[in-house]
Amino acid sequence: MSHRSTGFAVVAVIYAVAGLVGWTIGFSYPLITFYADIGATIVVFVASMIVGNASVYDPYWSVAPAVITMAWLGDAGARQIAVLVLMLAWAIRLTANWAMSWRGLGHEDWRYTRLRGQRVPFWLVNLVGIQLVPTLVVFAALLPVWPAMTVTGRPWNWLDVVAVVVTAGAVVLEATADRQMHRFTREPANRGRIIDRGLWRHSRHPNYLGEIMFWWGMWLFGLAAAPGWWWTVAGPIAVVLLFRYVSIPMMDRRSLERRPGYAEHMRRVPALLPVPFSS
Known part of the structure; x- marks a missing residue:
């Protein structure tokens, strides 16, 4: 516990x-916020190199969007309150899930430890691949939140209702998937086994599906506030590509190495969308 406490204090x-640097740069409009986001990421990167643990960046994925959303809050109408409440619910749950699994500064995510010792210097992998790329993807996904939080010319409409359903459903989906996974891994009899119960019976990565749904819900809020910002659809698309072509393949390769029968499991259970929605 002392190691965990020290690690959390350092983080x-x-x-x-990082927050002070970001706040000094400012959040007055998206371009300035982008600079603040990059500045804060650089602070976290430098600190991660000093303490020798790239996992210091992990909570940034969920902490930064909540801070930026609060900074962008203008007049607090129904749409703005809905976005803020859902964003905070998502951020608190995801950050708490990271905190439950992180054991301190001596514990680094297995994906990062695999990247050490490669031909490319780890500091460069850490800066670009582990930290800057996720920051850019999440910032792109956050762009529709700007009109949702600042544009007040369009009243609450049916698209906002759809956005609430999608986003709230995503938070519930992620929370349920994580709870089922924690319950499964706590049972000693399940050591080395493949989870195939609950949501995990229908999707290999229901937590990732919930994450993708969340950012599509945020895009719907932006579309409801300002249809001219439809082009911010590039944000949730970037999230889909990150999970589909980076996160899911890495998780599947690791499970293939560690769990007998996972290849058959992959043939039976789709990566994201449950049958019959998955091709």
Whole structure:
């Protein structure tokens, strides 16, 4: 527990400094926010190199969007309150899920440890692949939140209702998938086994599906507020590509190495969308 407490204290200080840098740069409009987001990421990167643990960046995925959304809040109408509440619910749940699994500064995500010792210097892999790319993807996904939080000319409409259903459903889906996974892994008899119960019976990565749904819901809020911002659909598309071509293949390769029968499991259970929605 002392190692965990020390690790969380260090992370808290790092993120306080990163937040101060971001706030100094400002959040007045998206371009300035982009600079602030990059500046905060650089702070986290430097700190991760000092402490020798790239997992210091992991909570940034869920912490930064909530901070940016609150900074963008203008007049608090129904749409703005809905976006803020759903964003905070998503951020708190995802950050808490990271905190439950992180064991301190001596614990680095297995994906990062695999990247050490490659031909490319790890500092470059850490800066670009582990930190800057996710920051850019999440910032792109956040762009529709700007009109949702600042444009007040269009009243609450049916598209907002759809956005609430999709986004709230995504948070519930992620929370349920994580709870089922934690319950499964706590049982000693399941060590080395493949989870095939609950949501995991119908999708190999229901938590990733929920994450993708969340950002599509945020795009719907932006579309409801300002249809001219439809082009921000590039954000949720980038999230889909990140999970589909990076996160899911890495997780599947690891499971193939560690769990007998996972190849058959992959043939039976689709990666994201449950049958009959998955091709």
